[in-house]
Amino acid sequence: MDAFYASVELLRYPHLRGLPVVIGGRRRSTERDSGPQVGLPRLRDYAGRGVITTATYEARAFGVHSGMGLMKAAALCPDALLLPADFDEYRRMSRMFKAAVAEIAPVIEDRGIDEIYIDLTDCPGVQNDGGHTLGVQLKARLHERCGLTCSVGITPNKLLSKIASELDKPDGLTVLDTGDIRSRIWPLAARRINGIGPKASARLETLGIRTIGELAAVPPTLLIDHFGRSVGAWLHEAAHGRDDRPVVTYSEPRSISRETTFEHDLHPRRDRERLSEIFTELCVKVADDLRRKGYVGRTIGIKLRYEDFTTVTRDQTLHEATAEAALIRASAGSCLKRVPLERKLRLLGVRVGTLSRADQNAHLPKSSPDQVESTARYPSDAKRVRTAVLHAAEPGPADDPTDVRQLPLFSALKPSATDSRG
DNA sequence: TCTGGGGTCCTAGGACCC
DNA sequence: TCTGGGGTCCTAGGACCC
Numbered sequence A: 001m002d003a004f005y006a007s008v009e010l011l012r013y014p015h016l017r018g019l020p021v022v023i024g025g026r027r028r029s030t031e032r033d034s035g036p037q038v039g040l041p042r043l044r045d046y047a048g049r050g051v052i053t054t055a056t057y058e059a060r061a062f063g064v065h066s067g068m069g070l071m072k073a074a075a076l077c078p079d080a081l082l083l084p085a086d087f088d089e090y091r092r093m094s095r096m097f098k099a100a101v102a103e104i105a106p107v108i109e110d111r112g113i114d115e116i117y118i119d120l121t122d123c124p125g126v127q128n129d130g131g132h133t134l135g136v137q138l139k140a141r142l143h144e145r146c147g148l149t150c151s152v153g154i155t156p157n158k159l160l161s162k163i164a165s166e167l168d169k170p171d172g173l174t175v176l177d178t179g180d181i182r183s184r185i186w187p188l189a190a191r192r193i194n195g196i197g198p199k200a201s202a203r204l205e206t207l208g209i210r211t212i213g214e215l216a217a218v219p220p221t222l223l224i225d226h227f228g229r230s231v232g233a234w235l236h237e238a239a240h241g242r243d244d245r246p247v248v249t250y251s252e253p254r255s256i257s258r259e260t261t262f263e264h265d266l267h268p269r270r271d272r273e274r275l276s277e278i279f280t281e282l283c284v285k286v287a288d289d290l291r292r293k294g295y296v297g298r299t300i301g302i303k304l305r306y307e308d309f310t311t312v313t314r315d316q317t318l319h320e321a322t323a324e325a326a327l328i329r330a331s332a333g334s335c336l337k338r339v340p341l342e343r344k345l346r347l348l349g350v351r352v353g354t355l356s357r358a359d360q361n362a363h364l365p366k367s368s369p370d371q372v373e374s375t376a377r378y379p380s381d382a383k384r385v386r387t388a389v390l391h392a393a394e395p396g397p398a399d400d401p402t403d404v405r406q407l408p409l410f411s412a413l414k415p416s417a418t419d420s421r422g
Numbered sequence B, C: 001t002c003t004g005g006g007g008t009c010c011t012a013g014g015a016c017c018c
Helices: A004-012 A070-076 A087-102 A132-146 A158-165 A178-185 A198-206 A212-217 A220-239 A272-293 A325-336 A379-393
Strands: A021-024 A052-055 A081-083 A108-110 A116-118 A152-154 A173-175 A255-266 A295-306 A311-322 A345-357
Touching (some): A004 A087, A087 A108, A087 A132, A132 A152, A158 A173, A158 A178, A272 A295, A295 A325, A311 A325, A325 A345
Antiparallel strands (some): A295 A311
């Protein structure tokens, strides 16, 4: 989709069309009610953390782009209008555009909120013109249903389609065959290959490789020497436009997480209360997400970002999957104790992984409660996991023992000295 | 006043098992 | 006394993507 979040906002506020608009920043409580007509928040007025998630093409003309810090963007384009993201609305429009596509071509792989792969193999008419007519139809149907434009690439595989879709943005349609690789793909920067990011492209550059064509010309053994067997071989194949990955129409989620960057860095000791609130809130949100989506998870993890932007993670795998906020909170709390807490923090996150469906899991515990000790793979883990369970089971001093908001927090969660059965 | 939030996949070492 | 080869699971970090 073209500038998806911004385009969705322009559907609601059509009088902003043609103006530089960026989406990003924190939502202020009253902002959405009054609407951007009132006050017209400008980038120059913004003070605080945050990045641009989407910018209209008018704003991009000033050099701003997604991922750029808002303060930096304000310097480039102070008059751009700034709208906070409304993910509920974007998800609604996302479902709508995918449904519109499915009316014509139902074999769809989800690639996030604003992107899909479509397998057109079995769509009538693709063979006639390589899919050009079908592409026109898809774009028309999508615009008819949603009022939004998109950019389409139609080629023999996902790798090439992804690249092709970006050649004619916005509102583009590019149809390519293998015979076009030399002329259309090889001149492009290697970075355009999905999977080659900033690190890999920098390493390629040190080898004198800038374009996909240059990558294709290099002997695969050289790539394998520098990037390893797997990545090296893949780089070679990709440069030649070869990719046999199927369009995958369904996949189970691997993890569910919540994280937040604070408006100001918080000190683990001085701001303990506030951090504890936030920490528990994240656990409750993750638990809600799990429950709403029907999953339970065994691996509970935390993520911390220090003021210098270095990031650490810790996780812990329980014997049984859970979606209980109190259990997640207790386990995440014990993870927290394994992390240095001297420097200020800018971000805190909670993650639950090793997911399984809640309904399938109910009667199939990983191990029954009385086997917890005997089946523990590692003594140290058994102790840690049992600690988490014990804490969750202890009501503690709170009035409402089921209210995880009242659990002890941060440093207050001490390892259990007693190792009796809970 | 730099740098969001939600994800996936890969690697690598250690523990442990057969 | 010294030491295989295969495998799984767990953990931490990092690259990358939308």
